[in-house]
Amino acid sequence: MLLIKNGRVLDPASQTDAALDVLIEGERIAETGRAISAPPAEVLDASSLVVAPGFIDLHCHLREPGDEPSENIETGTRAAARGGFTAVCPMPNTRPVNDNASVTRAMVERAQAVGSVRVWPVGAASAGSKGEALAEIAAMKQAGIVAVSDDGRPISTAKLLRQVMDYCRSLDLPVIDHCEDASLAAGAVMREGRQSVRLGLRGMPAATEAIAVARDIQLAELTGCRLHIAHLSTRASLELVRAAKYRGLPVTCEVTPHHFTLTDEDVAYDTRFKMNPPLGSRDDRNALLEGLADGTVDAIATDHAPHQPASKDVEFDRAPFGIIGFETAFALGLELVHAQLIGLKRLVELFTAGPARVLGLTRRIAAGEPADLTLFSADHPWTFRAEESASRSRNTPFDGRSFRGAPMVTLVGGRIAFRR
Amino acid sequence: MLGIEPLSAEQINFVLDQSKSFQEIQRHPLKKLATLRGKTVALAFFEASTRTRISFSTAAARLGADTMNLQAEASSLRKGESLLDTVRTLDAMKPDCIVMRHSASGAADFVARRLDIPVINAGDGTHEHPTQALLDALTIRDRRGSLEGLHVTILGDILHSRVARSNIHLLGKLGCRFTLCGPAMWVPRELECLGPPVRRVARIEEALEDANVIFVLRVQQERLHEPALPFEEYILLYQLTPERLRRARPDALVLHPGPMIRGLEIDPAVADGPQSCVLEQVTNGLAVRMALLFLLIGTVPPDSGDSRDAAD
Numbered sequence: 092m093l094l095i096k097n098g099r100v101l102d103p104a105s106q107t108d109a110a111l112d113v114l115i116e117g118e119r120i121a122e123t124g125r126a127i128s129a130p131p132a133e134v135l136d137a138s139s140l141v142v143a144p145g146f147i148d149l150h151c152h153l154r155e156p157g158d159e160p161s162e163n164i165e166t167g168t169r170a171a172a173r174g175g176f177t178a179v180c181p182m183p184n185t186r187p188v189n190d191n192a193s194v195t196r197a198m199v200e201r202a203q204a205v206g207s208v209r210v211w212p213v214g215a216a217s218a219g220s221k222g223e224a225l226a227e228i229a230a231m232k233q234a235g236i237v238a239v240s241d242d243g244r245p246i247s248t249a250k251l252l253r254q255v256m257d258y259c260r261s262l263d264l265p266v267i268d269h270c271e272d273a274s275l276a277a278g279a280v281m282r283e284g285r286q287s288v289r290l291g292l293r294g295m296p297a298a299t300e301a302i303a304v305a306r307d308i309q310l311a312e313l314t315g316c317r318l319h320i321a322h323l324s325t326r327a328s329l330e331l332v333r334a335a336k337y338r339g340l341p342v343t344c345e346v347t348p349h350h351f352t353l354t355d356e357d358v359a360y361d362t363r364f365k366m367n368p369p370l371g372s373r374d375d376r377n378a379l380l381e382g383l384a385d386g387t388v389d390a391i392a393t394d395h396a397p398h399q400p401a402s403k404d405v406e407f408d409r410a411p412f413g414i415i416g417f418e419t420a421f422a423l424g425l426e427l428v429h430a431q432l433i434g435l436k437r438l439v440e441l442f443t444a445g446p447a448r449v450l451g452l453t454r455r456i457a458a459g460e461p462a463d464l465t466l467f468s469a470d471h472p473w474t475f476r477a478e479e480s481a482s483r484s485r486n487t488p489f490d491g492r493s494f495r496g497a498p499m500v501t502l503v504g505g506r507i508a509f510r511r
Numbered sequence: 512m513l514g515i516e517p518l519s520a521e522q523i524n525f526v527l528d529q530s531k532s533f534q535e536i537q538r539h540p541l542k543k544l545a546t547l548r549g550k551t552v553a554l555a556f557f558e559a560s561t562r563t564r565i566s567f568s569t570a571a572a573r574l575g576a577d578t579m580n581l582q583a584e585a586s587s588l589r590k591g592e593s594l595l596d597t598v599r600t601l602d603a604m605k606p607d608c609i610v611m612r613h614s615a616s617g618a619a620d621f622v623a624r625r626l627d628i629p630v631i632n633a634g635d636g637t638h639e640h641p642t643q644a645l646l647d648a649l650t651i652r653d654r655r656g657s658l659e660g661l662h663v664t665i666l667g668d669i670l671h672s673r674v675a676r677s678n679i680h681l682l683g684k685l686g687c688r689f690t691l692c693g694p695a696m697w698v699p700r701e702l703e704c705l706g707p708p709v710r711r712v713a714r715i716e717e718a719l720e721d722a723n724v725i726f727v728l729r730v731q732q733e734r735l736h737e738p739a740l741p742f743e744e745y746i747l748l749y750q751l752t753p754e755r756l757r758r759a760r761p762d763a764l765v766l767h768p769g770p771m772i773r774g775l776e777i778d779p780a781v782a783d784g785p786q787s788c789v790l791e792q793v794t795n796g797l798a799v800r801m802a803l804l805f806l807l808i809g810t811v812p813p814d815s816g817d818s819r820d821a822a823d
Contacts, residue, residue: 288701289516291616291638291673360617406594406615408636 092116093505094129098137098466102144102456103440104447113142115462118504122458137466140499143439144454145177145463146421147446149267149345150242150321150392152413153179153210155201156194157186162397162483164198167417168206170395170481172509174417175442175498177463178209179395180450182242183220190215190226195234207508208501209463211237211450213267216255220244223251225258232262237450240267242321247273249306256316265317265343265449270303270328271295271368280408282355282369290360292407297375300368301327308335311342319449320344322394324368326378333387343449344382345392348416348423351379353488362403362410363488366396383441384433390446391438393420397484415482419475421467422494428469429495435469462505469496471511512631512803513619514639515680523648523681526802530649533798533805536573547576550808553606555581555598556633557613562769562793563633563642567610570800576808579606598622607808611635629807637671642803643768644677646796648685650788651724653795654764659686664718664759666749667728667776668697674768675728676705683707692718693728693749694740715749722759727751727767727777742775752778756786764788 093115100111100123112127113120148171154162171179181198183189189198195212202210214236215226220243228239239259245268246252252268259266276295281287283294304320308331311318320332323344335342349366354373358364382388396413403410424438442465447454456464477490501509515523536542552571556564564582571578581601594613601609608629611619616636623630634640652658663682669675669691679689679702688708691698692715703709712718719725730745751765765777765787773779781787 285701285704288670288699289705291636291676293637360620401593404593404595406613406621407617408615 092121092129092132093135094127094132095135095137095142095464095466098140098142100142100456101436101439103436104144104444104453104455105457107456108436113456113464115502115505118462120456120458120460120462123456135500140466140468141435141439142456143465143467144443144456145501145503146175146442146465147450147454148176148179148393148395148417148420149319149390149446149449151179151181151395151417152184152397153181154397155185156197160483161399161402164201164210165205166481166483167395167397168202168208168210170415170417172207172501172503173481173498174393174419175421175465175467175501176208176417177465177501177503177508178211180211180213180237182213182240183215184243188215188220189213189231190218190220192227192230192234195231195236199235208503211235213238213240213242215239216241216246216266217251222246222248225254228258228264229262232264236264238265238267238319240269240321242267242269245269245271245273245303249310252307253310253314256310256314256318260314260316263451265319265451267319267321268303268307269321270300270307272299272302275299275302279369280365281358282371284355284372286355286358290358295369297325297327297371300325301331304328304331308332308340308342311335311340315341317341317343322347322350322368322392323388324350324371324379325375329378329382329387333382336387343389344387345390345446345449346379346383346388347392347394348420349414349488351376351383351427352423357488360407361488362405362407363414363486365407365410365412366394366414367412380427380432383427384437388441389449391420391424391441392446393417397482398486399483400485403486413486415480415484415487417482418480419487419489419492422475422497423489425469425494425496462502464502465498466500466502467496467498471495471497471499473497512629512641512807513623514632515641515644515677516639518684520684523645523684526645526799526806527649527652529802529806530645530795530798533801534795536801537794537797542573543575544573545575546805546809547571547574550576551579551606552576552804553579553581553601553604553609555601555609555611557583557594557611557618558634559583560612560634563612566793566796567633567800570797570804573797574801574804576804579604594618594621595625598626602626602628608804631803631807634673636673638673639677640673641677642796642799643674644681645799646792647678647726647766647768648681649795649799650766650791651764653791654788655723658682661687661723662690662721663687663724663726664690664692664722665726665728666715666718666751667693668731669693669702669728670697670699671731672728675726678726679705679707679709690718690722694745715755716758719755719758722763724764724766725751725756725759727765729768729770729772730776746775750776750778751781753780753784756781762786766792769793
């Protein structure tokens, strides 16, 4: 038994914001209430901390199997726990691709053996993510996938995506799409704009994303399948999603901390600022902030993408896309709260109830629910040092950044996965 | 020397003034100095180049320096070695500076951040080519006396041109204003944000009105990943012909960074005409590069702190 005392329970799903104690028995929450006394329980003092449902990351890369020098399930989930996440959704672009049940099972079993947090894999939409034929989606669902996506190699033909969406509707799985027009993105290493022209780097226009978002929304309407737009990064895309939601279509979207924090003006030739979608304009960033505040955005997702140091220590053109993000995501979100751009409850929703809803789950702090909880401080001062990260990789533009507020304790199934 | 953008007008004028004295040497019967005797200049050309490489190696030779040559064709890059490992290997042979050309924008910046010796950017991707801009400025200044207030027209593929970018930064800092003209996909609106006063004009006839200086850029087929404009279209709309040149000021100068394709971007009559500065540009390239090598690795005066540290 574990008793969390004196915390402020903040649970957007049940509209709770109150000083409550939480009693945990085994893997589940036994009771919530004022001044619970349970003498035999171990007591965790949560004074000055917020007790929130466990954070869920809809979008990450754990690199196992296939690229273990960059990350593995053990190190990746340890970093996730440090970031307050209790469940993470690794994308299927592993080697081999997670396009069949045996790969899914191997990931799930590995996570149960060495993982610090829950691992909910995303399966490939097409076999080998080649965009030619459907993957074994139903078998993967039985093995534990929570969504499908060809992240990183987005499906280029509307015809195949339509088939995937028809099929996933019958399986009640959301389809996550990395929206990108491949012909406009080809060869580009950053966003097209003043900065790409100044640096002489090849840019992709903002329309690269919105063209695919518009197509996908049409297919969501055609098929009725739940569509989730990954790492949305432009104003035009956000406006398309807002309009789709207004019309009642089953469309959701996520935004990453780096896209709501940085812009293409931060890009020089430092490969730690190279990711896909690339950092957008100031106007795009402002649009994302509006979407985070007004509810258009459903979730904050990290797109944690580790790359071993040697692969990033190259010319900008040659470096792989992506940055690590588990350990800084929530603190970057708190920056928005401190700047009074969004409220604390809304931020917690973007890390908990929002992503749960995308996956068709509910997550509440209530008796009988899994004891997945994140205890955070909104004020704790700290500085992120990439060299101290639990990840095997160091590719982050936020090395050395000082923050106010951080996850302090991460509980997964009643077990302490991380304690600062 | 990674690019013109971070330099001030004073710094640019200082290099141009230093270059004047090295112009004299090109006219002497005996051209070799001993200024950099014992120094070594590494020439690391990861992208094919003939004229810039020869210009730098001749500049080094005329200053008495030795050169080490790395050429892409023969290098270990073909065997999969990273740029960082290659330049660290070069650095371990203890050159005094590295002159570097590379097809990736920012490559010289990347290397300079990781080595302790000076790096001279001899062209990085579609970013900058600072020594070309310096030699162009020297050429114009020689003919005009001053750069202040000149109207400079640049014709061609400006988006993919490191020569155009460096020249806009350099001549802009020295008081020139620009008209850019070329196929619309090569002259994006964002070029107006580089800093200096820039206007974009679609028709070459309009772009040449009132021009004091005209830069004709090479049509860079190797930099285009997609089908380029058909040559015939380019010639029809943008070739600098004697008729079109008449719209510019009568004393307008015509510059071209080379290599030139006669009959494509420029009519042979213009290339060989009295307004063409093409061969002066080449000669001035030597002077500018000698001046830079001298400034970067010439012996430090004995009274400076640096030399005392070195003696310890």
